Amino acid sequence: MxxxxxxxxxxxxxxxxxxxxxxxxxxxxxxxxxxxxxxxxxxxxPLATSIDADLSDIPETFALLSDVFDEPISRKSVKQIHTRVADPSLDEGIVYQIAELDVSFEGRMTTINVEAEVYREDGTYVLFYFTGDEDVVLALDERIMAYYDELGI
CATH class of the missing domain: 1.20.5 (Single alpha-helices involved in coiled-coils or other helix-helix interfaces)
Known part of the structure; x- marks a missing residue:
């Protein structure tokens, strides 16, 4: 037992x-x-990529990104983006929808959404986010990485 x-x-x-x-x-x-x-x-x-720029460098930044597309991003669109992120009423550190860009990529039209986060510590510094079709975002990301490599970042 x-x-x-x-x-x-x-x-x-x-x-x-x-x-x-x-x-x-x-x-x-x-x-x-x-x-x-x-x-x-x-x-x-959606897949996203980002790039940062000083306020004064926005035209050059979008010219760099335009290398990915069949046609450059229009000056009018770049000016509107610049005006929007330069707005002093934008709160720092908050992501804002800035623009929707219709672009031609590999022979087809597509839309890229542009969002931005603004910082004003020493001048105005902007972090741009781009979302859209996966192949377009990957091409943008590749171009951005090549640019950062050129700068040694």
Whole structure:
């Protein structure tokens, strides 16, 4: 009888240990599953790239980005972007929708969304974000990285 009680106690302890392990790792598995589900939902988020510029360098920055497109970004669009980010009423550190640029890329028309974050610590500094079709954003990103390499950044 002692052996049977000892065996039952052993089974009870083992079952408790298994339950504790399942509880701990089961929670982690649920968290991982939720993260994967959230990631799958985020696949709808458009690809983005960014570049920073001083306010005075915006025309040159957009001329650099124009190398990616079949036709350069219009001066009128660049001037509107410059005017918008130079607006002193824009709060620092907040991302603003600045423009939607219709551009020609590899023979087809597409739209690039331009958002900007403005900082005014020592002059006006702007961080531009570009979203749109994946191939266009990747081409912009490649051009931006090449530019940063040229600068040694």
């Amino acid at each position: 002692k052996h049977l009680l000892g065996f039952l106690l052993f089974l009870l302890v083992m079952a408790g240990g298994v339950a504790a392990i399942v509880s701990v790792f089961g929670d982690e598995a649920r968290v991982i599953a939720l993260e994967q589900e959230a990631y799958a939902e985020d696949e709808d988020v």
